[in-house]
Amino acid sequence: WQSSDLQDFDTLSTSSDMAGTIARILRKRTRPNGVQYLVVYEDSNNDEARWLHSSFLVGEGDLALIATFEENWASRSKNADEGSNSDVSFDDDDEDEDDSDDDDEDEDEDFEDEKDLIQRKVDSMSDEAIARLLAKQEELGMGSHELLLFDDDDGDIDVDDLDDDFAPQIRQKSRSSRKSKGSFPSASVMADVLAQDPYNGFDVMDFERPSLRRKPKGRPGPVPFELSDDDMEAHLRTTWEADRSKKRLKKAEREALRAQGLLGKKNKFKPDLKVKYNEGMSLLQIQEEIRAFLNSPHNSRPFPPMDKKDRAVVHSIGGAFRLNSKSIGSGKQRFTTLIKTSRTAEYDATTFDRVASGISRRFLPRMDKRGAGKTRGGGLGGGGGRNAAVSYRDGEVVGATAPEIGSENRGRAMLEKMGWSSGTALGAMNNKGILQPVAHVVKTTKSGLG
Structure with a gap:
């Protein structure tokens, strides 16, 4: 594969463990946690390459593959530098070139510098930060095939502090330092995106839009006319009713268990x-x-x-x-x-x-x-x-x-003379009354009435 093809693997996240025996190493990169290698396992093709941290490559075969890869990598970097130097020639006849050609060359060189810095900044970011920025681009309608947004927390980048192992095919610049200012996407890209109107006339300054209105709790209100959809509204209402019914049943079950002393047992x-x-x-x-x-x-x-x-x-x-x-x-x-x-x-x-x-x-x-x-x-x-x-x-x-009323009470003495005794009910044999009096339980609160 060409180096430009392997650059597509730079956005992949790092594997947390090895999945087999490593057959070859295609590429390497440097992250905050150390050097990582793009490896291909046995019985796998290059499309299934995965990034592994160097701490996993400790076997004799793995170390031999790393040594071979580093030797080839250094050779390729040296050839790339020699090729770039051989292309440089100074001819006295070139002094008569048009000033417009010099300006075009400077612009191309600046573009290459900016592209180089962007690539180096992407390589120095963590997988989590790259995924977060790509998701933000997708949300803004800028696409996720290329990273255009950068976080302020990433800070500025110094060319001297970057590792050259990531892109040996890119010609080194003579400038010692060049800092990326700000964290804004390209103005031309933003202009193209806004010209396509991806938000269908969305006005960020419209503070009366439905998404900013406070929604009351409880039963959902009617859907705004500009956002209404009969099928979607019916589906949302049915889902809400089913959720409320399920919660009512669970609440009734908990109350029943609480009344029986079984809740949480x-x-x-x-x-x-x-x-x-x-x-x-x-x-x-x-x-x-x-x-x-x-x-x-x-x-x-x-x-x-x-x-x-x-x-x-x-x-x-x-x-x-x-x-x-x-x-x-x-x-x-x-x-x-x-x-x-x-x-x-x-x-x-x-x-x-x-x-x-x-x-x-x-x-x-x-x-x-x-x-x-x-x-x-x-x-x-x-x-x-x-x-x-x-x-x-x-x-x-x-x-x-x-x-209990004592036997000295006249009423009790009269009942005992009529045949009543303690523990028996009042009344004739075929018409006995209640044995225990009707209890009057005091209720001072409203709990349990509903």
Whole structure:
């Protein structure tokens, strides 16, 4: 291949590893990270050449190929220099040449100098910078077959500081230094591009164009008339509706898992009661959790942290169903865990009602939450003064902590004379009433209503 053909490979990026045995070396270049060689692997042609860093070429065969390539490269450079010097001749008759011919020669020489500097600057840039500038040219409609834009960060170039190995076929100039000023593309190229009107009348100073208008969030508005396309608009609207529907379904799934205490758990079939019951548990909720636990294949069920009296309630209910119970943790993080045994009985609502009838506390608050288990108010503090001490929190059952009416009460004594006993319902044999009173749960927030 000719050197001009091999220059097309200069825009290729550097390979990160070797893909086989190297058969020959075609070219070399210098980058900030060191010298790189354009190599061809065995059973491959020149079209499949790849750039490799010199650090990969450490084998005996690779070093021999490098030595041969450097020798040939130096010979070609020397021949190119001798050929250029032999072309120089000084004839006294040339002194009578026309001044216009001298000007044309100077212009050609300047063009070659500029082309040489541009090529050297491209060779000194990284692959990432070249790709970024080519993408910017493509965006501006200048094409990507040749690099015309340069970044200000690349700085100026000194000819003395550049490596001559990249382009030996280019004749060396007598000037010691020539700096590339600025980072602007050729004015003639820009004029040709703008003359072709690649932006279809686009005015960069038009600050009212649709692309600069702020778009509101939520449902997309109508497409501007000058940019509207019925098929595209229908496709975008359908895509947006599908995306919103998918997000609604995922949000509903997360809320359902959060309500069951399963959000973020690896075991999706064993709920976390600490997450499910953020404020505490009522007796009805404890009844439901014990029923679900006895009917599930799990062998243990931890409950949220509670104080000593509330943990005793869970212990007594678990003992009625022959469940082992133990308290784990310390301080406000101490909680009760129910464990199945070989003697564990099946769930029976009558058994639970019998145990619950002797429990005066209808709501068991959590101890690990701020303010839980403490008496509010006091008369001097804020937050409602004395009334705060008798107020209810969100989720508490009205009268849950009220003590059971004693046998000395006349009303209870009258009911016992009529045949009523503790743990039984009121009414005739074929018309029994409810065993547990209707619980009134306090709701002070709007969460969970929708």
